[in-house]
Amino acid sequence: MDGSALVTSEDYTTLNTPEPIETIPNGNANGIHESPQFSDLPHPLIQTEQLSLHYGEKPIFADVTLPIHEGCITALVGPSGCGKTSFLSCLNRLTDLIPRCRVSGHIRMGLLNVLDAKIDAIALRRRVGMIFQKPNPFPLSIWKNLALPLREHGIKNREQVDQIIESTLEDVGLWDEVKDRLNAPALALSGGQQQRLCIARALVLKPEVLLLDEPCSALDPISSGVVEDLIARLRGRYTQLIVTHNLAQARRIADYAALFWVQDGVGRLIEYGCVQQMFEAPQEALTAAYVNGIRG
Numbered sequence: 001m002d003g004s005a006l007v008t009s010e011d012y013t014t015l016n017t018p019e020p021i022e023t024i025p026n027g028n029a030n031g032i033h034e035s036p037q038f039s040d041l042p043h044p045l046i047q048t049e050q051l052s053l054h055y056g057e058k059p060i061f062a063d064v065t066l067p068i069h070e071g072c073i074t075a076l077v078g079p080s081g082c083g084k085t086s087f088l089s090c091l092n093r094l095t096d097l098i099p100r101c102r103v104s105g106h107i108r109m110g111l112l113n114v115l116d117a118k119i120d121a122i123a124l125r126r127r128v129g130m131i132f133q134k135p136n137p138f139p140l141s142i143w144k145n146l147a148l149p150l151r152e153h154g155i156k157n158r159e160q161v162d163q164i165i166e167s168t169l170e171d172v173g174l175w176d177e178v179k180d181r182l183n184a185p186a187l188a189l190s191g192g193q194q195q196r197l198c199i200a201r202a203l204v205l206k207p208e209v210l211l212l213d214e215p216c217s218a219l220d221p222i223s224s225g226v227v228e229d230l231i232a233r234l235r236g237r238y239t240q241l242i243v244t245h246n247l248a249q250a251r252r253i254a255d256y257a258a259l260f261w262v263q264d265g266v267g268r269l270i271e272y273g274c275v276q277q278m279f280e281a282p283q284e285a286l287t288a289a290y291v292n293g294i295r296g
């Protein structure tokens with residue numbers, strides 16, 4: 001599902017987030033990515049319990065209990081229509097904006113009960129940013145794409161805004177490419193640059209979690225590689241949950257993977273584990289068939 005239409009500038013609102021954590025759970029001296037062992041695990045930053053979602057009367061997924069570990073990359077994989085995007089949308093309550101969408105079960109993020117009707121969903125969306133399949137920069141200049149969410153959060157001092165914009169564009173590897181044309185329209189950038197700008201737009205608000213819904217699938221192979229490298233580089237600083245149909249990508253960058261599948265008309269979590277285990281020694285026959293390209 002392309003949820004880009006769901007997001008308004010209002011979704012980029014509200015301050016009050018802790019600084020991103022600095023721990024880097026992965027990556028050895030050679031830069032080779034290694035999956036963490038379960039024994040090394042901190043508590044999950046987010047935990048869903050028996051999470052279920054309906055659109056109207058139609059059940060989409062049911063009873064999903066899934067930990068999402070801090071600083072790690074978790075990949076959601078599975079065939080089209082099994083509810084991966086819908087699951088992502090629950091985590092920052094974008095589901096509130098979908099008519100006749102009903103979510104039940106529990107989502108804990110630290111001490112926060114995410115599904116509590118009383119919590120500030122706008123504040124939550126600042127802590128849990130979302131990146132969509134199709135890059136969706138505002139039809140404004142590059143600079144304004146980043147200044148706008150800052151201004152909405154009360155950061156207006158020009159020097160401070162410029163400093164945050166520069167460091168965030170550095171973070172996403174875009175500074176050198178755009179520093180001489182910050183007033184150019186964002187829509188004039190290439191698809192891959194636009195997607196990195198959208199990631200920067202989420203990062204200026206210092207989120208803890210990034211939800212990435214097939215962030216590379218609309219990009220050419222080179223741009224896709226650049227965005228994938230960026231996601232891998234952000235490991236440890238942000239908790240990332242990525243929906244991808246690209247199993248090779250999941251294997252390259254994720255620490256954990258979760259396989260969703262429609263069974264008896266409803267999406268189910270079939271298996272969750274370290275990415276290495278999911279690909280090399282899956283516990284479920286369906287996972288083995290999926291990762292080996294036999295099913296799905």
Ligand SMILES: Nc1ncnc2c1ncn2[C@@H]1O[C@H](COP(=O)(O)OP(=O)(O)OP(=O)(O)O)[C@@H](O)[C@H]1O
Pocket residue numbers: 001055060078079080081082083084085086087098
């Ligand atoms: N707003 C909506 N209203 C009603 N049904 C919806 C809505 N959004 C998605 N669906 C349906 O819910 C099911 C799950 O969709 P979802 O996009 O979550 O699956 P997905 O696994 O992410 O699929 P894909 O990999 O193709 O993006 C699909 O049958 C879809 O048609």
